[in-house]
Amino acid sequence: MTAAVVVGVPLHGQGEPAVRWAAAEARDRGVALRLVHAMVSPVGSYPGRSVVGVDARRGLHDLARHALDEMAEVARTAAPGLAVEESVVEGDVVAVLRAQAASASLLVVGSDGFGLIGELALGGVARGLAGHVEVPVVVVPPETAGRGDVVVVGDDGTPGCRGALRFAARRAAERAVPLVVVRAGPDARLLPDDLPELGDARPSTLQVVLAEDRADRVLADQARAAELVVLGVGEHGWRHPRHSTRRGLVGHVQCPVVVVPPDHAAPRNAVGATRRG
DSSP: OOOEEEEEOOSTTTTHHHHHHHHHHHHHHTOOEEEEEEEOOOTTEETTEESSOHHHHHHHHHHHHHHHHHHHHHHHHHSTTOOEEEEEEESOHHHHHHHHHTTEEEEEEESSBTTBOTHHHIIIIIHHHTTTSSSOEEEEOSSOOOOOSOEEEEOOSSGGGHHHHHHHHHHHHHHTOOEEEEEESTTOOOOTTOSOOOTTOOOSOEEEEEESSOHHHHHHHHGGGOSEEEEOOOSSTTTOTTTOHHHHHHHHOSSOEEEOOTTOOOOTTOSOOOOOO
16 A cells, blocks of 8 residues: 555644645545654653653653544544544654654645744754655645645756656646746746756646745745645755745745655655546
8 A cells, every 4th residue: 555644743733734634635645644643751751761650651642642533533524434543652753753754655744733833833843854754745834725726836946856846747737737837036047958857747737937036935926826835955045044935935825835855756646636627
């Protein structure tokens, strides 16, 4: 069976938008959904032993199980018949989710929860995952503006964006929506060989946007009508710390943002296989 979609679940129901999105994605891919909570050890304890007693650890575990049970119901409501797995793993959130990525096809987190809010989450949990795992990492905002009708991808012209372009092209083709490729920055330009190969995907419409502006501003503007914004781990604007493109986007767009590894190739009918119309 194809690897599951994995979604990180914080306590207190903050992960519901991410779980709903991940459930729909798992359904469209025809794979299971795995809900994972990373349980941080109580102060004064370490794996295998604790100086605060078993009650504190048991209490945290019970809270985690309750949160997973609640989110499992959310997932089954969003995607009836979906196979849902639940897992509580003790350890740091980033370390746990990095380990989970080894057996996942997609890793999903919310842009709030985990004790962080808005774009700070990408600076912590999601930023610790994107570019450090072999699978795409999706960040789902707490509120969405509804399902858009275009896929937007950022391209800085480096090999690090090729995986993002292939992912975005496949997504747009299978959703039967236009693909918008954004290249931004003071030297924005397009040459015949600039766009890496999109694979065998054939989006209904391909639009290239060139703009001499900050990458996050241009992408945020194009994202107003998007169902998904796709980023790579390029060498310049999309990853450079001075631009903070990923952090800026998560705080300002109302659609999921996915960061795709350079060598990732989305298999046919694996991403959002349900066509429109």
